[in-house]
Amino acid sequence: xxxxxxxxxxxxxxxxxxxxxxxxxxxxxxxxxxxxxxxxxxxxxxxxxxxxxxxxxxxxxxxxxxxxxxxxxxxxxxxxxxxxxxxxxxxxxxxxxxxxxxxxxxxxxxxxxxxxxxxxxxxxxxxxxxxxxxxxxxxxxxxxxxxxxxxxxxxxxxxxxxxxxxxxxxxxxxxxxxxxxxxxxxxxxxxxxxxxxxxxxxxxxxxxxxxxxxxxxxxxxxxxxxxxxxx
Numbered sequence: 001x002x003x004x005x006x007x008x009x010x011x012x013x014x015x016x017x018x019x020x021x022x023x024x025x026x027x028x029x030x031x032x033x034x035x036x037x038x039x040x041x042x043x044x045x046x047x048x049x050x051x052x053x054x055x056x057x058x059x060x061x062x063x064x065x066x067x068x069x070x071x072x073x074x075x076x077x078x079x080x081x082x083x084x085x086x087x088x089x090x091x092x093x094x095x096x097x098x099x100x101x102x103x104x105x106x107x108x109x110x111x112x113x114x115x116x117x118x119x120x121x122x123x124x125x126x127x128x129x130x131x132x133x134x135x136x137x138x139x140x141x142x143x144x145x146x147x148x149x150x151x152x153x154x155x156x157x158x159x160x161x162x163x164x165x166x167x168x169x170x171x172x173x174x175x176x177x178x179x180x181x182x183x184x185x186x187x188x189x190x191x192x193x194x195x196x197x198x199x200x201x202x203x204x205x206x207x208x209x210x211x212x213x214x215x216x217x218x219x220x221x222x223x224x225x226x227x228x229x230x231x
Contacts, residue, residue, distance in 0.1 A: 008034040010122035011168065012113045015039050015065070017052025019193045019215065020128035020171055023183040025060055027170045028126045030186065035062040036120060038113050042105065043073025043081045048203040052194035059192060068112060078102040079197075086198040088208035092217070097136045100197055100210060106139035110148055110167070117165060118158050125152075126168045132175050145169050176218025184224060191227035 011033040013025040029035050037060070039053040050067070057065040073081035079099040080086070087099060106129065113125045129140040138144065145167050152165040159165065171179050183190065195215045196205035205212050205228060219226040 008032050009124060010034050010036060010063075010117075010120050011124035011126050012036045012038055012117040012120065012122050013062075013126035014109050014113055014128070015053050015057055015062075016128070017049040017054075017056055017193060018128070018195045018211070019183065019188075019190050020130060020179060021126075022056045022060070022128075022188060022190070022193055023179050024126055024128035024168070024170050025056075025062075026183065026186055026188055028124065028168050029060060033124060033126075035060055035126075036116070036122065037062040037065045038109075038116060039065065039067050040109055040112060041067065041069040042102065042108070043071045044102075045080060045082050045086075046194075046197055046199055048199050049194050051203070052192065055192040059189065066116065070108060070112070072102060072105065072108065075103065078105075086206075086209050088198075088206070089213075090210055092210060092213060095136075097138065098210060101137055104139070106137075106144070107148070114152050114156065114165065118156050121158075123164060124166050124168055126170075128171055129169050130171045130174060130176070130179065132173065142169075142172055145172065175221065176214055177221035180218050180222045180224060184222075189227070191231075 011028055013035050015021050015025060015037040025035055037057045041050060076083040078101060080102050084099055117125055131141050149167045153159040194203060195211045197209040197211045198206045
């Protein structure tokens with residue numbers, strides 16, 4: 001951990017309120033980074049995740065929690081922004097990109113995180129993407145993360161002047177069960193998170209969308225009980 005003479009490196013973390021971003025942020029915090037959380041209202045129909053993100057930010061003790069609005073729903077193209085129904089009971093291991101893919105979402109979100117990082121003088125960006133249990137999203141792959149890191153060096157004043165941005169994606173090669181085990185090991189309370197793509201108005205998970213089913217499979221494979229199941 002950093003001391004007064006060696007302040008912690010700042011890290012901007014994309015925080016959604018789900019268990020993946022919570023775990024990724026906690027792992028980077030454990031490395032000694034000071035966390036600055038960014039949560040984006042991008043027009044998602046599952047807006048209850050904003051409240052979950054606030055709970056997670058408080059639990060992590062972030063230095064600051066910034067909320068921004070970018071209306072990707074106006075562009076359409078995703079069930080998560082209201083363009084069609086959120087699929088239920090889908091084959092999780094099937095081929096193809098599911099209708100819950102939001103066009104260029106991670107590129108938009110990482111660009112916003114990069115802009116804030118440059119303002120803050122932060123050298124780290126944190127994202128909870130996962131390439132193992134990732135539901136077919138193209139912007140959750142290792143080659144995408146590497147490409148955006150190269151872009152950050154080229155497209156910023158800080159990069160041109162010799163600075164370096166590193167994208168921390170500590171969950172990239174983990175299964176959902178691995179992620180949950182790591183989080184449990186460092187004492188994370190997954191009861192404050194929300195993973196569902198189509199929650200009830202009061203926030204209860206549907207338990208049938210891809211995200212709910214991946215979460216359930218992860219807890220089962222880890223041999224653990226999801227605290228949301230105890231409510």
